[in-house]
Amino acid sequence: MPFTLATWNINSVRLREALVLRFLEAEGPDILCLQECKSPVEKIPREGFAALGYPHMIARGQKGYNGVAILSKRPIAEVGANDHVDLGHARHIAGRLENGVVIHNYYVPAGGDKPDREVNVKFGQKLDYLTAMRDAFHAERPERAILVGDLNIAPREDDVWSHKQLLKVVSHTPVEVAHLAETQEAGGWVDVTRADIPEGQLYSWWSYRSPDWDAADKGRRLDHVWATPDIAGAAHSSRILREVRGWEGPSDHAPVMATFDL
Incomplete structure (x- = not known):
């Protein structure tokens, strides 16, 4: 039975509850994976989501930072939540659908401003987190699984507005791209979005710093x-x-969607 899945860094699920409801009403995905919920699990506004047909939720949360949640029309059973490199961050949740498919929802550390682990602890944490993901997939190679989320890396040259200008900018540096490639290879993961849309510029994030983000179009596929x-x-x-990036009071990310005939 086919199902449609969406992933979206919401940048505060409580602040943007109305946007989530609007999106669920307009698009009606069977499953919505949210990142950067910035809320303890018990304070995620589940009632409105349930009223729209999403009674099932698994999540990991913390006050003001990070946080991941999976909202589902279908029953979903939690099967894991990894705290890679023991950061104490709510960055991963995994659930199994009744058809046996496991969904991993990740929020990889952003990595700070300077792409140098010697002067920027956050950049080192990001690289270490990706290495831990890689090692986990080597240890137990996933099967019948989907991985989604804000991975905070735009790997391809056409995943950023300017490959040359972003080579030394966190999210597109060669060392980050290499770490992500190793993680992807370890699990045998297929980039579904690019398998479907193999050519052309493709972005899912536009900075709040750009007053006219749409016209400037300096995006990244994170x-x-x-x-x-x-x-x-x-x-x-x-x-x-x-178009969701253009809604009033938006997240700086847009939802990414795919349908699976399973």
Whole structure:
């Protein structure tokens, strides 16, 4: 039975509850994975989501920072939450659907401003987090699984507005791209979005610092949908809902969607 999945860094689920409700009403994905919820689990506004047909939720949260949640129309059972490199951050939640598919929802550390772990602890944490993800997938290679989330890296040259100008900017540096590639390879993950949309500039994030983000269009593709090879061929209809970035009081990320015939 097909299902549609969306991933969205909401940048505060309580502050932007109305936007989540609007999105669920307009698009009606079967599953919505949220990152940067910035809320303890017990304070996530579940009632409104349930009223729209999303009674199931698994989540990890913390006050004011990080946080991941999966809202679902279908039953979903929590099967794990990794605290990679023991940061004490709510950055991962995994759930299994009744059809056996496991969904991993990740919020990879952003990495701060300077791409140098010697002067920027946050950059080192980001690289170490990706290494821990890689090692976890080496230790237990995933099957019938989907990985989504804000991975905070735009890997391809056409995933950023200017490859040359962003080579030394956190999110597109060669060392980050290499770490992400190792993580992807370790799990055999297929980049579903780029399998569907192989050519052309593609972004899911535009900075708040740009007063006219739409016209300037200095975006990056930081949000991803991956799948293991055994189910990647069932994915189709990938899209990024750029128009949501233009809603009033938006997140700086746009939702990324894909449908799976499983």
